[in-house]
Amino acid sequence: MKLANNIDTTLISLITLTILIISSLSWMVLRTLKEGRKALKEINKDSS
DSSP states (O other): HHHHHHHHHHHHHHHHHHHHHHHHHHHHHHHHHHHHHHHHHHHHHHOO
């Protein structure tokens, strides 16, 4: 019984950690794309 309970806790922790990592990476990617788009607009504005 104790082992099954421990496995459940481990699984929940892994799932939580995975969600946290994926959301952090997604946030970083979206933020980078947004900054890149802004930078490209400024470069295009400077060159014209």
